[in-house]
Amino acid sequence: MPASDAYDVVVIGAGAGGMTAAAVAASEGLSVLLIEKTEFVGGTTAWSGGMVWIPANAHMKQAGMPDSASDAAAYLASTIPEIENAGLRKTFLARGPEAVEYLEDNTEVRLQPVKTYPDYYPEQPGATAGGRVLEPVSFDGARLGANFKRLRPPLPEFTLFGGMMVNRLDIPHLRQFGRSFRSTLRSLRLVSQYALQRLRAPRGTTLHLGNALAARLYASLLARNVEVLFGSSVERLLIEDGAVGGVQIRDSSGGRPIVARKGVVLATGGFSHDKNLRERYFPAAAGSVSAASPAGCGDGLRVAMAAGASIGTSVASPAYWVPASRFQRADGSPGVFPHTVTDRAKPGIIAVNSAGKRFINEALSYHEFVLAMLRDGNDATTRSFFLVCDRRFLWTYGLGRIKPFTWRIRPYVKRGELIEAASIGALAAAIGVEPSALSKTVNDYNAHARMGHDPAFGRGTSIYQRHLGDPNHSPNPCVAPIEQAPFYALRIYPADLGTAIGLKTDGHARVLSKDGTAIAGLYACGNDMGSIMNGNYPGPGITLGPALTFGYVAGRHLAQTGSEVHARQRGRA
Structure with missing residues (x-):
């Protein structure tokens, strides 16, 4: 309850814009x-x-x-x-x-x-x-x-261990845990700090990204x-x-x-x-x-x-667009994962439409990605889109809310959130796509991806795209073949980040x-x-x-x- 019913300024909404206006007026x-x-x-x-x-x-x-x-x-x-x-x-x-x-x-x-x-x-x-x-x-x-x-x-999908935030510079070290002495020490320090914070707070108190702002x-x-x-x-x-x-x-x-x-x-x-x-x-x-x-x-x-x-x-x-996957959290609440920069540009994944064909350079901005979905969908809300990858990609980079190095994939598959199959043809049948069409798409992509090329869409040809790829993968940080069974598909939807x-x-x-x-x-x-x-x-x-x-x-x-x-x-x- 406010102490007064009259102020110099009243601000409606406590997002970044509203809090900035309020802070400046008060200053x-x-x-x-x-x-x-x-x-x-x-x-x-x-x-x-x-x-x-x-x-x-x-x-x-x-x-x-x-x-x-x-x-x-x-x-x-x-x-x-x-x-x-x-x-x-x-x-x-x-x-x-x-x-x-x-x-x-x-x-x-x-x-x-x-x-x-x-x-x-x-x-x-x-x-x-x-x-x-x-x-x-x-x-x-x-x-x-x-x-x-x-x-x-x-x-919660962007935190670790139930509430630990990490910044951009921490992520490569966490991926190198156990493989680099320096990265392992840094990762252990982060987790130790988080454990101490949880003794006095319901989540980690070291804040990054938008939460810090x-x-x-x-x-x-x-x-x-x-x-x-x-x-x-x-x-x-x-x-x-x-x-x-x-x-x-x-x-x-x-x-x-x-x-x-x-x-x-x-x-x-x-x-x-x-x-x-x-x-x-x-x-x-x-x-x-x-x-x-x-x-x-x-x-x-x-x-x-x-x-x-x-x-x-x-x-x-x-609106400003982002491809998103949908899921249900353990507490029953619905979840939406925005696929901004964590997976689409990494080597070894493609996006396909309901005809089993690629429709976009997967490493373009999330806004451009969804514009392509909307064009491909031709105003049909039932048009389906999927990200397709293999076992190597899922383990190395994760997919959506599934984090890298996740041992237990079965729960995601059992809930129907992640589709798994032993072959590309079987994966196509599982997602309702003509098997021959998806097999041709993957084979055509793989034929060039083994050499780091993507003549169909030019993936990895700009500094922005390469920035989002894997700098440790060569010759193209955004391109690798999809060939190690089992294979996986995740349905994605056009979603907005704001109007x-x-x-x-x-x-x-x-x-x-x-x-x-x-x-x-x-x-x-x-x-x-x-x-x-x-x-x-x-x-x-x-x-x-x-x-x-x-x-x-x-x-x-x-x-x-x-x-x-x-x-x-x-x-x-």
């Missing part, structure tokens, strides 16, 4: 209330890789990695053909580095460059091989004290006395004289108004889990699978549209009305804000980069020139 001396309808902060960010795409950032300069706003603009122009939101992309390039520096100077957020993570289209003008991507510095969750329980846990933002709120109201939803915006001056909320005590003297920031996470909006804006072949946080149900869009806000629908794609359609905003993150003017006192960021990339996916972190940037922009604008609304609702200060 600027404003009183802030953050309203979150779930019991956790973090949103989809807490499940994500935590990558933040900010071209020409200060960390790149410090590392001696060349970049410029003009190079980044050229790259975006080559990967985002639409003119929509060109002004917002210009704002993003200008203020993104500023946002990072402000957050690191004034909050608990700490980022570091990922020096070897290429842009997704490295052949395009202005692309870089790394450095534009920033990742959160690891964070000790114990610093949150009792509030650690309020941080959304990472997906969410924790750092939450720590920033706690340090600046930002009140967080959990388990509360916003029913409508309060408007007087054409300006937004607060919200009507509903929580366990009932409904009541809360005044926002300067403004309201919408950051509720888009509409990934709203059935009606998905049917309205998504292609039929996209189905209903989402890898986004279940809290993203379009709440922000609905209250904004009721207040006269405009929605931007001129996008290349209505690209959202509220139209200006360069100050103010929400625009249908006539193109700013609605006084109303801001949006994160996935409630229409994507500045228009549903294109130029590189890792192109959702979190703009979320942090425009959350920062909104917080600064509220502090400097935000609309002062003298509402007469109950609780007026």
Whole structure:
């Protein structure tokens, strides 16, 4: 329960964008209330890789990695053909580095460059091989004290031993456990630290990736006395004289108004889990699978549209896509595993459609992969797709939520999650594919894969693809034959990571009305804000980069020139 019913700023949604806006506004001396309808902060960010795409950032300069706003603009122009939101992309390039520096100077957020993570289209003008991507510095969750329980846990499938997070640099060492003295020592140290942490916490407290970013933002709120109201939803915006001056909320005590003297920031996470909006804006072949946080149900869009806000629908794609597999956890809860970077680009796996044919270069970005699925599916929601590999691949790299070096494969097979067969023909029959078609696909692939080639799709021919492959496999880190029985198939589905359609905003993150003017006192960021990339996916972190940037922009604008609304609702200060 908040101590007051009036604040300078009210933020709706505790994902990266919302927490950034709240932290910045509070750092600027404003009183802030953050309203979150779930019991956790973090949103989809807490499940994500935590990558933040900010071209020409200060960390790149410090590392001696060349970049410029003009190079980044050229790259975006080559990967985002639409003119929509060109002004917002210009704002993003200008203020993104500023946002990072402000957050690191004034909050608990700490980022570091990922020096070897290429842009997704490295052949395009202005692309870089790394450095534009920033990742959160690891964070000790114990610093949150009792509030650690309020941080959304990472997906259990991305942890080890029931709650241990590992960062990118740990993974190669864990794979070399028992084969490298240095890697074995490092792995044993990680596990020992985790064991000690579990004596005082329900999961590991050494946080990485998106969980570390969410924790750092939450720590920033706690340090600046930002009140967080959990388990509360916003029913409508309060408007007087054409300006937004607060919200009507509903929580366990009932409904009541809360005044926002300067403004309201919408950051509720888009509409990934709203059935009606998905049917309205998504292609039929996209189905209903989402890898986004279940809290993203379009709440922000609905209250904004009721207040006269405009929605931007001129996008290349209505969402950001990822292939995903589905399963049921031991506790009975449904699980969705996003196949981003862990398996598709590794050597010895292919993706096939229901005709048993390859349809995509498996090492392309997850967004491009699903676009190919949607094209191949021809709007048919029943079209099936599978990842196909052999015993060697499954043991070495894992598949979906099945981790490398898993001895007990039988439980996954018994549940029907993983399909196993002694031959490719038998595997085809098991997944409902014509055996001769799948056998021809695998034989054609193998004939060239033994020499490290993929003439059909050119897999492993860009620095981005090779970055995701296995650097210890030659001659092509992305290509190897599929020939060691038994053989395996895993069904995958088109899924979204977040929505690209959202509220139209200006360069100050103010929400625009249908006539193109700013609605006084109303801001949006994160996935409630229409994507500045228009549903294109130029590189890792192109959702979190703009979320942090425009959350920062909104917080600064509220502090400097935000609309002062003298509402007469109950609780007026």
